[in-house]
Every structure is written in structure tokens, then in C-alpha cells.
Amino acid sequence: MERTNARLIRAFGKVLKPKRREAGLSQEELAFRTELSPSYISLLETSNRQRTLTVLAELANCLGVGLPDLLTEVMAEEASSER
Template structure:
């Protein structure tokens, strides 16, 4: 079973960056709020790392979006659908 999915990881990276910017947060501020390092946030946003489920839930919470909504947005991005307004 393939454990990496480049298209999914890239979709997550784009959504994370878009959501972070929409929230008016720098990578440093999001890192502080999630108790993660700024370099890890950068690696996530550049699709060089993928989050654990726990990290995904924490990011979702700190960005003010329900986890199912975030996952739906990532799925839409992966499928080439335009971002939600």
C-alpha cells in the first residue's frame, strides 16, 4: 500500500497556507499557537512533510475551522475544485 500521496500532500499544503493567511497569521504565530516549530509549519506548507492526525486536528482548531470542513477543503483542492469563499 502506498503510504505517500503527493497530490494529497500538495493539496493540504495549499489549503494550510491559504487558511493561515486568511486568518492573518504568520507561520511563526501559527507555530506558537499550535506548539509546533515555525520550520515544521514551513515544511507542511511546502509539502515536504505531512501532518499526523493529531497535528491536523490542532491546526484545524487554531485556524478556527472544523476538522471535517478542513478535510473537505483539502479533498476539493486535491480534485481541482476551486477554493470555497
């Protein structure tokens, strides 16, 4: 079974950055709130890292969105990139 999905990783990066900006957070502030490094946040936004479910849940919480809503947006972004 393939454990990476480049389209899904790119879709997450495309959703994360605007969500962070909508929340009025810098990469540094989001990193502080999630106890991640600013460089890791950057790697997520540029689609250079996969994240765990735990990290997804923490990011959604800090961005003020529900995890299901965040995942729905990511899946919609992935679907639109298939076309």
C-alpha cells in the same frame, strides 16, 4: 499499501497557507499556538512533510475551522489537481 500520497500532501499545503493568512496568523504565530516549529509549518505549506491526524486537528482548531471543513477543502483541492 502506499503510505504517502503526493497529490494529497500538495493539496494540504495549498489549503493551509491561505487558511493561515485568512486567520491573520504568521507561520511563527501558528507554530506557537500549535506547539510546532515555524520550520515545520513552512514544510507543511511547501508540501515537504506529511502530518498526523493529531496535527491536522490542532491546526484546524488554531485556524478557527472544523477538521471536517479543512479536510473537505483539501480533498476538493486534490480532486482539482487530478484534472
